[in-house]
Amino acid sequence: MVTITQSVPMVEPAPEREVSAVPTVPQVPALTESQIAQFKRDGFLVLPGALDAELCRRARDDMWEAIGTYLPRMKRGDPSTWTPITDEETTAFPVAYHGGQPYFGGGGTRYYVRNGTKDFMLDLGPRALWTVAEQLLGKGTVVWPAGRDESGSTTGPCLMSDESMEVLYGQDLDTWPSLPTFQTQTLRLPQQGLELLTGQGTRGLYCTLPNSPDPGPNWRGAHSDGSSYGRFRLNFAAYIDDLPPASGGFTVWPGSHTRIWEHHWKTFHAGETHVGRRHNARKLGGHGRLADPIVEAVKADTEAVDTYGPTGSVVLWHHKILHVPGQNTSNDVIRQATIYGFMKSPESLSDEMAMTDAGGDIWRDWSDEVREIDEGA
Ligand SMILES: [Fe+2]
Incomplete structure (x- = not known):
């Protein structure tokens, strides 16, 4: 049993709760063999206009409602008002209570809306992609995005790794040297923004202003x-509005997933955790992000690809790309994307297996169908 001594009432006992892992929303069709081959080879796959247009409209309405509350000088339908968020505006956004993340935040040309546990946001993305997620990761092996209960909390599993603890407490792990247990715990989270750790909400909307x-x-x-270890494997970014090329789309380096996966496991086996790497970088006088040799190598020899598409387009991507x-x-154009990571359930992937790459390659925890398809197909 894991004991959390943090004073913030963030982790509560999980109640017994009936949740259905059978989606009631129309499903994005299962992928074809050639789509799976492409996903394995490139590490990403675009599904143009795959999501429900009406739910996308609702998500846009919800975003503009938030803007009306937090940044009212920006007007829907008037792009001349879609100018960068000033430092004064950034500091004036209300802070979150109880350790969660603010509902609306951002600065410069980036802003986010933490509306990811609203049912229509879950119906729009992860629940509509449930068939695809189970096809790729294995039936009955994926954490169902149940969303909020009657009290407004979410409940789901979290592997309490160093990077999870960083997100949970929003501060440097030096303050919590003994907390990561690398074991899975059920978390009941009353705050918004943290449910990305438990598969119970999307990350809300991540947006990029023009220019x-x-x-x-x-x-x-x-x-x-994040790290190579853990429960996340399959992620997606989905556009809730038309997104032309070069308009802030999710940009990826094809094939980088396998190279980074292998390199990060190698460094982990050499004794380097994900957060530990960043700590070392800071000690050396760098800031947050350490220049990672494998990332530099990928950037040097691989052309980045911009993704785009009509309303409802989905970019599936391997967690490590x-x-x-x-x-x-x-x-x-405002780039408006919702992002989510599908998790392997503790029943299907033990903590021990989540913390090792033993017994297989990058596709070890994926479905038989995925493993059997030849990437060159
Ligand atoms: Fe990211």
Whole structure:
């Protein structure tokens, strides 16, 4: 049994709760053999216009409602008002209570809305993609996005790794040197924004305003999400509005998933945890993100790909792929994406297996169907 001594009332006993893992929303069709082969080879796959247009409209309405509350000088239908968020505006956004994340936040040309546990947001994305998620990760092996209960809390499993603890407590792990247990615990989270750790909500909406800055020749901000260990395997970014090319789409480096996966496991086996790497970088005088040799190698020899598409387009991506929110070069388009990570359930993947790559390659925890398809098909 894991005991959390943090004073913030964030982790509560999980109540018994009936949740259905049978989606009631129309399903995005299962992938074809060639789509799976493409996903395995490239580490991502675009499904143009796959999601429900009406739910996308609802998500856009919800976003503009939040803007009306928190940034009312921005007007729907008037792109001349979609200018960068000033430092004064950033500091004026209300802070979150009880350790969660603010409902609305951002700065410069980026902002987010933490509406990811609303039922329509779950219906729009993860529940509509449930058939695809189970096809890729294995039937009965994926954590169902149940969302909020009557009290407004979410309940789901979390592997209490160093990176999870960083998100939970929103601060440097030096303060909590003994907390990561690398065991799965059921968390009941009353706050918004943290349910990305338990598969119970999408990350809400991640948006990029027009005329965002050039990331530069070395692609400032390009990264691979989190650690190689853990329960996340399959992620998606989905656009709730039409997104033309070069308008801030999720930008990826094809094939980087396998290289980064293998490299990160190698460094982990050499004694380096995900958060430990960043701590070392800080000690050396760097900041947050350490220049990772494998990431630099990928950027040097692989062309980045911008993804885009009509309303409801989905980008499926392997958890370890190198990515960055692209530059929005448009004058009148806001990049509006919702992002979610499907998790392998504790019943299907033990903590021991989640903390090792033994017994298989990058596709070890994926379905038989995925494992059997030849990437060159
Ligand atoms: Fe990311």
